[in-house]
Amino acid sequence: MIDATITDKKRNLRDAYSSALIALGRRNPDVVVLDADLALSTKTKRFGTVFPDRFFDMGIAEANMMGVAAGLAACGKIVFASTFAVFATGRSYDAIRQSIAYPELNVKIVATHAGISVGGDGASHQMLEDIALMRALPNMVVIAPADATEMEDVVPAIAEHNGPCYVRIGRADAPILFETHGMFEIGKGYVLREGSDITVIATGTMTAEALKAYDLLKKEKIDARIIHMPTIKPLDEKLVRKAAKETGRIITCEEHTVIGGLGDAVAMAIAKKPVPMIRIGVNDVFGESGEAWQLMEKYGLTAENIVKRAKELIKKS
Amino acid sequence: MHDEKLIKEIKRKALEIRKWVIESVYRAGSGHPGGSLSVADILACLYFHEMRHNPKDPKWPDRDRLVLSKGHAAPALYAALALAGYFPVEELKNLRKIGHFLQGHPCMKKVPGVDMSTGSLGHGLSVAVGMALAGKLDKKDYRVFAILGDGEVQEGQIWEAANAASHYKLDNLIAILDRNKLQIDGPTEEIMHLEPLAWRWQAFGWDVIEIDGHDIEEILGTFHEIKLNEKPTIIIANTIKGKGVSFMEGTLSFHGKPPSEEQYIRAMSELEQVERELND
Numbered sequence: 254m255i256d257a258t259i260t261d262k263k264r265n266l267r268d269a270y271s272s273a274l275i276a277l278g279r280r281n282p283d284v285v286v287l288d289a290d291l292a293l294s295t296k297t298k299r300f301g302t303v304f305p306d307r308f309f310d311m312g313i314a315e316a317n318m319m320g321v322a323a324g325l326a327a328c329g330k331i332v333f334a335s336t337f338a339v340f341a342t343g344r345s346y347d348a349i350r351q352s353i354a355y356p357e358l359n360v361k362i363v364a365t366h367a368g369i370s371v372g373g374d375g376a377s378h379q380m381l382e383d384i385a386l387m388r389a390l391p392n393m394v395v396i397a398p399a400d401a402t403e404m405e406d407v408v409p410a411i412a413e414h415n416g417p418c419y420v421r422i423g424r425a426d427a428p429i430l431f432e433t434h435g436m437f438e439i440g441k442g443y444v445l446r447e448g449s450d451i452t453v454i455a456t457g458t459m460t461a462e463a464l465k466a467y468d469l470l471k472k473e474k475i476d477a478r479i480i481h482m483p484t485i486k487p488l489d490e491k492l493v494r495k496a497a498k499e500t501g502r503i504i505t506c507e508e509h510t511v512i513g514g515l516g517d518a519v520a521m522a523i524a525k526k527p528v529p530m531i532r533i534g535v536n537d538v539f540g541e542s543g544e545a546w547q548l549m550e551k552y553g554l555t556a557e558n559i560v561k562r563a564k565e566l567i568k569k570s
Numbered sequence: 571m572h573d574e575k576l577i578k579e580i581k582r583k584a585l586e587i588r589k590w591v592i593e594s595v596y597r598a599g600s601g602h603p604g605g606s607l608s609v610a611d612i613l614a615c616l617y618f619h620e621m622r623h624n625p626k627d628p629k630w631p632d633r634d635r636l637v638l639s640k641g642h643a644a645p646a647l648y649a650a651l652a653l654a655g656y657f658p659v660e661e662l663k664n665l666r667k668i669g670h671f672l673q674g675h676p677c678m679k680k681v682p683g684v685d686m687s688t689g690s691l692g693h694g695l696s697v698a699v700g701m702a703l704a705g706k707l708d709k710k711d712y713r714v715f716a717i718l719g720d721g722e723v724q725e726g727q728i729w730e731a732a733n734a735a736s737h738y739k740l741d742n743l744i745a746i747l748d749r750n751k752l753q754i755d756g757p758t759e760e761i762m763h764l765e766p767l768a769w770r771w772q773a774f775g776w777d778v779i780e781i782d783g784h785d786i787e788e789i790l791g792t793f794h795e796i797k798l799n800e801k802p803t804i805i806i807a808n809t810i811k812g813k814g815v816s817f818m819e820g821t822l823s824f825h826g827k828p829p830s831e832e833q834y835i836r837a838m839s840e841l842e843q844v845e846r847e848l849n850d
């Protein structure tokens with residue numbers, strides 16, 4: 254089991270991204286960073302200030318940025334390309350498919366402002382299908398870290414991995430869950446709480462909600478196992494199957510459409526020996542403007558909803 | 571001026587490329603002869619004279635790179651690579667065959683000498699920009715060539731890349747535009763106009779050179795005109811789609827269709843006739 258607690262301390266994953274990127278840039282001269290006129294928001298600008306020779310703003314031309322990243326990678330660079338998730342994946346899908354995933358080039362797409370918690374900007378900016386898009390691509394690793402500590406571990410880990418990676422993080426500050434570094438490994442899921450009545454598997458921003466749900470369920474005498482699944486592809490299928498076998502029920506939680514994300518990946522993993530399952534996510538609709546917490550509440554991305562659905566599932570099965 | 575021996579040698583290579591285009595597409599039963607034939611002379615000049623490369627070391631870090639952005643001309647690229655010695659020419663007979671490495675469109679993971687996987691139009695120039703940028707970062711003197719179709723430059727991403735290339739002063743980047751004036755559905759100017767094409771590239775900050783893309787001497791000479799002046803260069807090569815096979819020249823129908831058996835025999839005998847004349 255991994256040590257994880259929800260504290261009052263919050264930290265933005267974008268800050269963690271830029272600090273980790275700078276540390277990586279110091280160690281490795283092959284690291285090159287690209288952005289598409291959102292360098293202040295994604296915080297890659299900080300890398301650009303420290304390493305102006307290795308930072309290129311490609312302007313508002315995301316597909317081109319992905320192609321340029323591929324060309325740099327084909328010449329031996331480890332390329333980080335950042336912009337908002339909606340532009341990084343939707344706008345650039347074919348460039349990623351043709352020039353990065355198919356030739357399996359060493360490009361790390363680190364997308365910020367993923368999910369509905371983008372808030373006020375509304376549906377045009379709330380990317381809810383990026384995991385589905387990236388997960389469908391052969392050769393692509395897909396990661397959604399839960400907190401700033403983990404994000405700082407994800408950056409060097411994906412730099413070590415030779416091949417394309419997609420990392421999605423949110424806009425909002427997130428509670429710090431992990432006090433210490435060194436846990437993250439590509440392709441591994443983590444049991445944060447042991448339990449035998451039901452398993453809650455969460456990724457990204459939803460892991461904090463799953464941890465809160467654990468405490469609430471506990472009060473109702475329900476023993477939930479909480480799994481944090483930072484890597485959605487390749488999925489830690491062994492851990493999922495073990496949980497299915499041992500707890501007999503699974504709920505997945507993601508700040509993403511229920512189509513093609515973590516929920517579907519988990520369902521696929523247990524398809525041979527299925528157990529009753531509920532996928533929590535955005536139910537095939539676009540988002541809207543509002544405060545992040547209001548939206549998370551309205552679209553059921555909360556600990557309270559996890560509890561509600563868990564009780565439903567236990568009652569029915 | 572280039573000596574006549576060299577010009578003749580390259581003409582021979584271009585002919586061999588053309589013959590292999592017909593042969594491989596005929597055997598495959600599918601593929602794109604028209605745009606492969608229009609770019610054959612350019613590829614011959616690049617792989618048999620202008621480019622710094624080593625078929626024995628396809629990943630040589632200092633090599634000049636070539637991105638065939640109009641990836642459907644793969645038969646011509648494969649022929650040039652095989653003739654240059656990257657893999658046995660006999661392999662060209664296995665184009666598009668299951669289990670063989672010569673994919674319908676260039677795949678850098680499978681084919682030695684292919685610097686970038688392409689096929690979806692409009693991506694290659696961006697990749698070439700990245701390669702040229704890497705060359706600048708590493709202070710290497712290699713050049714990056716990108717071959718574009720004329721219809722292809724209707725893609726918006728081409729212009730994103732064009733803008734980035736001049737912004738980052740990539741004078742190590744050379745685009746060659748195969749101006750055969752045809753795309754699939756018709757002549758480019760009828761489908762979606764490109765003119766004034768040279769002016770558009772100039773407006774994006776590029777040096778523009780216009781040439782006859784089938785005149786070996788002129789193609790070779792052009793590369794001497796390229797300046798290291800902090801500007802990318804585009805060579806607009808006026809060509810004829812299907813060049814070298816009379817009944818394919820200037821036609822739409824052989825964009826993506828293989829010759830029939832009778833057409834294959836006719837095409838080969840036409841090309842062999844030119845080869846005999848060249849050898850006389």
Ligand SMILES: Cc1ncc(C[n+]2csc(CCOP(=O)(O)OP(=O)(O)O)c2C)c(N)n1
Pocket residue numbers: 604605606608640642689690691692718719720721722723748750752753754811825
């Ligand atoms: C993005 C994309 N759209 C459509 C196609 C299908 N396609 C293949 S070749 C071609 C026409 C290309 O015309 P041009 O660039 O002029 O090439 P050439 O005449 O040299 O064959 C099209 C539309 C494609 N390969 N990629």
Ligand SMILES: [Mg+2]
Pocket residue numbers: 719720721748749750751752753
């Ligand atoms: Mg054309």
